[in-house]
Amino acid sequence: MDYLAHIINMVLIFTMLASSLNLILGYGGMASMCHAALFGIGGYASAILTMNLGYNFLVGMILAAVLSGFIGVLLATPSLRIHDEYLILFTTAFQMVIWGLLVSEIWITNGETGLSAIPRASVFGIQFLKPISYLLLIAVLAALFFLICWKVSHSPFGRVLRCIREDELSTRSIGKNVLRFKVLTFMVGGAIAGGAGSILAHYNAYINPVSFNLDASILMIAMVVLGGSTNMFGSVVGSLLLVGIPEMLRFVPGTATLIAPLRNAIFGSLLIFFILFRPQGLIPEHVGRLRVRRTPLPKLPEEEILALLKQEDPAKSHGIGEPVIEVKGIRKSFGGIQAVNSFSMSLSPGKVTTLIGPNGCGKTTVFNLVSGFISPDEGAVYLRGKDVTNRQPHELVKLGLVRSWQDVRVFRNMSVLDNVMAAIPNQIGERLVAIFFRPRRVGREERQNTRMALAYLEFVGLAEKAYELAGELSFAEQKQLSLARLIATGGSILLFDEPASGMDVVSTKNMQKMILRLAEFGKTICVVEHNLDLVKELSDESIFMNQGEVIRKARPEELMTDPQLALVYFGG
């Protein structure tokens, strides 16, 4: 009986670890190889605090969680500068350093001998001694930590995490401060790992570095992946599997001395097997989610939809006709290539300005420079008179400047509705504090935002497909989705990068109609396009670029009948 209780306790502890890692790895897409290190930091911190300073277990656990959470923040902060593969390396290095310190700093950690005689947990005077009495305590704590992970993952915060996992660049372009989300996720994940470490320490009354090495980190990753990443119940299953199976091995005669390598051999082969045959894990991401419509889609009145679109953003206090965006003499070179050279333009509300030119002339680079994804070497960008040249993309989105992508970049593994909802600004559900302390308000706002998102989808004609996965849409539909996502941000300055490329005549006409309507609503629009018929229909002023420079600014018809420009565009 005690043995069974022990197994359940270990499964519970690993569930805490798997679900917290799931937030980081499954939802956030960040490959963290150091979860065991955070686990260990918590364990040792709690042990030392309770043994040497006489603190009670609960205090020790909380302090351990705080410490690990803090270290998680420190780890995540440089993460924006470090790309995916480097993050694996970075977290591996951290894992090795921590493990090395645990082994070598004998004066604190007692090295490989480990710390023993760690006081057993006692909560409000109740002493916990046997595995079976611990079961209740650990179950309660596990439920608590699991609930935290579950709430975070199923909130608007969790939705943004999934966006980051899908396409980080795209997430920045809809106004999310990606760094903040990454840091907070590492904080929560790290804190829970630290708490779990404390629980382990006081449960076993003994810890040593072996439990916190690289293999342990890999085991946790296996639990997340095998159970089903991006699904919290998957983490429960994963830890059940990878703790349970090796334990069952004890009953197979003759394997007693081989438990450790046998367990590793099993989880190694399971990992390979699952990646090959069931990469989504045992419980896939979208099980039990919005695959099935729970309530019929509310049909929104036309006036409401229009009211949403005409919504002026609060910062706007500009007269119609005056330029909202002024780009003055921006230059950018990459290595030896001058990609953009002294480019200037003005954009005004209600007007569509088109940017045309041969491939490689710098049009997309101009967009990248204006929207904050790269910084110009010289020159400036002014938004309503303010210099915004070196601002980050998400800051510009808050000021109303948004851009779309030539290669669409929808969040493929999320529903169409989620794609649009993610883009809606000012969601309090994206704040951790609100998720836990103002759940009612978050719920209300979610319902409101769902209606808004459906309205935007209605505008572009995708309302029927709200619950389908974005990756399953046709290319033209993905472009429509990208448009809906763009206007959902509430931006008043819209930069479209080749909105009609790859689209047939009918879809192009629809796109044209929608862009013109948006201009009618007072939006400031700039479009990069190759489809010259569309360019003619859309704009009064067209800018012709070549080799990074503005060659001529005129009406589209004039540019198209200019023989020199035709030469540049179509070749000799």
Next chain:
Amino acid sequence: MLQLAVAGIIWGSLYALVGVSWGLIYSTTRTFHFAHGLTFTLAAYGVILSHGFFHLPLFVSFGLGLLVAVLCGCSIEFLVYRPVRRRSSGQLGIFLSAMGTLVLGESLIQIFFTPTPRTLQIPDISDIPFSYGTIFFTMADLLLVLVAWGILSVLELYLSKSKAGREIRAVRSNPELATSVGIRTEKAFLITFAIGSMLMGLGSFFVTIQSAATPHMGLHYVLMAFIATFLGGVGKDWGIALAGLAMGLVENLSLVILPAHYKYIVVFALMFGFLLMKPEGLLGARNR
């Protein structure tokens, strides 16, 4: 201190070798070949078995070790990575399958050979010592340094002059374009794995004849290989080699100022700090 510098050069040459062996595979196939550590370990056991157990001549064991390494690397590519790539589970999927392979392989070795370190009991010509004042190294050490840098030069020649080498470089820089000009990417991948694994086996031989073979020995070297690759810059073989050399020197010279038990983590701490400062690498990484 001079002795430490010499040790640094010896270890640095080893790290340069394993670094380039991994870096070649990564830059060409974009596979995070974690299981490269298994190649190292299997080659070591191959040498131990053939020379220590079956008493085959040393140079035969050498060849056998290389053969085992190449077979190991190529089988992993063929049996694991290729199918995983076909299912397009992304980089994470490949990485996880690589980890799974490493863990599985090392566990099986531990089960069959037990964790006891296996050494070559027979004293060898490779143990001939050289001693100049305070400096001491063995014939094996000298051979390692000479062979490592020699083979790296041969590799560079091969990559630039031979047909297969050109195909590898083409695939490295633009896999889609390479396919469209008729280069069979899968064949190029296999050759890359073969070469990389062979180099790893080479390193393993020199380590094994002087110390021992243990089931988990490969992990340390594959981790060093990662670090060398990212410090040196993906795709820059000489950068990686230099980084490996630097790592060996730092690891050993650190003993002058730091206590011995930090030696193992010095390089990781270095990597950690380096990534914070300069995420692109030592000589500036290629843009992906």
